[in-house]
Amino acid sequence: MRNRSSRRPARSFPFRTVALGLTVGAVAIGIVVAIAFTNRIVPQAATAVIPYASLTPGERAPSFSAETTQGTFALARADRPVLLEVFATWCPHCQRETAVLNRLYAKYKDRLDFVAVTGSPYGGNRSSPESEADVLAFAQYFNVRYPVAFDPSLGIARSYLKGGYPTIVMIGTDKRIKFIASGELSQSILETHIRQLS
Numbered sequence: 001m002r003n004r005s006s007r008r009p010a011r012s013f014p015f016r017t018v019a020l021g022l023t024v025g026a027v028a029i030g031i032v033v034a035i036a037f038t039n040r041i042v043p044q045a046a047t048a049v050i051p052y053a054s055l056t057p058g059e060r061a062p063s064f065s066a067e068t069t070q071g072t073f074a075l076a077r078a079d080r081p082v083l084l085e086v087f088a089t090w091c092p093h094c095q096r097e098t099a100v101l102n103r104l105y106a107k108y109k110d111r112l113d114f115v116a117v118t119g120s121p122y123g124g125n126r127s128s129p130e131s132e133a134d135v136l137a138f139a140q141y142f143n144v145r146y147p148v149a150f151d152p153s154l155g156i157a158r159s160y161l162k163g164g165y166p167t168i169v170m171i172g173t174d175k176r177i178k179f180i181a182s183g184e185l186s187q188s189i190l191e192t193h194i195r196q197l198s
Helices: 015-048 092-108 132-141 155-160 187-194
Strands: 065-068 071-074 082-087 113-118 167-171 177-182
Touching (some): 065 113, 082 092, 082 155, 167 187
Parallel strands (some): 082 113
Antiparallel strands (some): 082 167, 167 177
């Protein structure tokens, strides 16, 4: 039996444990700050980098061409009305709008040309640069049936983006803007304007 009055040897201060704890804490704080900084900056950068276009109905549509998932599209060579969407792969409104555009494409693809073009410098995670792979993944995941294009120069967005993503533009055979609006739009609203196209 041990003598209760015997004392254990004094324990040394756990410098290594404290140093490890401080290091882990500093890393955790750094991660939290980085996430907060990213969440604060990226949405602003995605809208600030692309100045909003000042197009209004009746104006001449800026000419553009794009390599889409269904071949080359050039506005100058289009002999039908055009429905153009400027979208961002990370945008939840754009993601939901794919279902509306799919239905419209199925119904009106023999009457007008559809083309959707990326307009954000940021990919699906809202921080890394947009790439063609992001666009193709977006099209596959949301089962996009209409032509989609990756525009690395963002030139089309600079000409057409109005108020945010998505921006939907309808262009007549006279190459003039007939309708332009941003945000999620219902099928009925878009169909009303499609029927007025010539």
